[in-house]
Amino acid sequence: MALRHVSHAPAPDEFTPLEEHQTKTPSTFFGGKPVLYAHYAGLTLAMPSSKLEANAAVARFSTDSDGESVLAKGIEVWVNSRDLILFQHQPTPTGVTVPYPSIALHATMKRNGVEALYMNLSLNDAEQVNDDDDIEILELTVLPPNNNSTPGTGCINEIYSALNACADLHPDPDASDDGDEEEEEEEDTAPGTGGWITAENMEEYLDADGNFIGLGGSLGAGAGSVRPREEHGQNSLNGVHGTEDEAKWRRTG
Numbered sequence: 001m002a003l004r005h006v007s008h009a010p011a012p013d014e015f016t017p018l019e020e021h022q023t024k025t026p027s028t029f030f031g032g033k034p035v036l037y038a039h040y041a042g043l044t045l046a047m048p049s050s051k052l053e054a055n056a057a058v059a060r061f062s063t064d065s066d067g068e069s070v071l072a073k074g075i076e077v078w079v080n081s082r083d084l085i086l087f088q089h090q091p092t093p094t095g096v097t098v099p100y101p102s103i104a105l106h107a108t109m110k111r112n113g114v115e116a117l118y119m120n121l122s123l124n125d126a127e128q129v130n131d132d133d134d135i136e137i138l139e140l141t142v143l144p145p146n147n148n149s150t151p152g153t154g155c156i157n158e159i160y161s162a163l164n165a166c167a168d169l170h171p172d173p174d175a176s177d178d179g180d181e182e183e184e185e186e187e188d189t190a191p192g193t194g195g196w197i198t199a200e201n202m203e204e205y206l207d208a209d210g211n212f213i214g215l216g217g218s219l220g221a222g223a224g225s226v227r228p229r230e231e232h233g234q235n236s237l238n239g240v241h242g243t244e245d246e247a248k249w250r251r252t253g
Contacts, residue, residue, distance in 0.1 A: 002125040003102060005057035006095045009087045015080055034082035038162035040155045042145035045072040045086065046111070051138050055123050058138065060094040077142070079162035081169055100170035104137065106163050108156060115153035117142040117160055 015036035045061065049070045053059050061072035078085040084103070087095030098121060105120040123136040142159065144151040207213050 002099075002123065003055055003057050003121065004097045005060060006085070006087070006097055007093060009076065009089065009093065009095065010078060010085060015078070034080040036078060036080045037165055038079040038155075038159050039077065040145075040159065041074075041076040043075045043077055043155075044143040044145075044147060045075050046070070046116075046141040046143060047072075048139055054136060054138055055096075057096040060092075061088050062091055062094075071143075075142075077159060079159055079166060081166055084163070084166070100167045101172060103163070103167065104135075106160065106167075108160050109141075111141055111143065114143060114147050114151050115156045116144070116147075117156050117163075 014033060016033045018035055018037050021035045046066065046069045047058070049065065049068060052063065052070050063070040063072045065071075072088055074088055074090055076087045076089065078087075083100065084098040085095060086098065087093070102122045103119055104122050105118075107118050109116055109118045119140045119142070121138045121140055123138055142156070144153050144156055146152065205213060
């Protein structure tokens with residue numbers, strides 16, 4: 001799922017406020033309204049000018065040049081449990097919805113001394129991209145209102161915290177796949193994984209000295225070997241020689 005263009009801003013009644021969501025049990029966990037975690041207006045988006053045309057939906061924003069960056073002003077932000085919405089009302093209503101798996105990175109930072117939210121957005125469709133494909137990334141920085149004069153930066157930390165909470169609701173499916181692969185690799189190296197250990201194939205699991213090594217290599221010094229009984233003398237157990245007590249203490253490892 002990639003970034004998608006929207007031509008109409010969402011209405012307030014399309015969401016369930018977070019406070020309301022936290023104070024009552026929903027009648028159903030399926031098909032309900034998305035929960036609104038943070039909502040702010042009057043923000044500014046900054047992005048590299050070379051990347052403005054990288055995504056058709058983002059390219060619709062009206063921007064001003066700022067050296068190496070372009071600025072899209074008057075942005076309204078909705079951080080909700082379904083997706084992230086960025087919308088510009090003037091001069092032409094336009095916006096984008098950003099699925100959380102497309103947010104490769106988000107962090108707070110300082111931009112010209114102002115607290116800002118930095119994001120890396122993957123412009124590839126996660127459901128269609130191959131491992132060999134080049135992942136195209138858009139660097140996007142969210143600046144607070146009035147960032148050129150006396151910015152109120154409190155909203156940046158609130159948006160960041162809301163993104164953290166919502167991103168946790170949409171875990172990366174590749175992360176669980178990696179864990180399954182690691183577990184499968186560990187199981188594949190277990191002794192006898194390829195089949196039963198029998199008298200006919202026992203030599204496959206022994207080294208030249210007769211020590212058991214399994215499929216994954218040696219188990220360490222002394223593993224699988226038998227320790228002989230100590231000789232009579234100073235090493236004899238309890239100093240008993242050739243008596244019935246010696247048989248009681250005879251050990252093998």
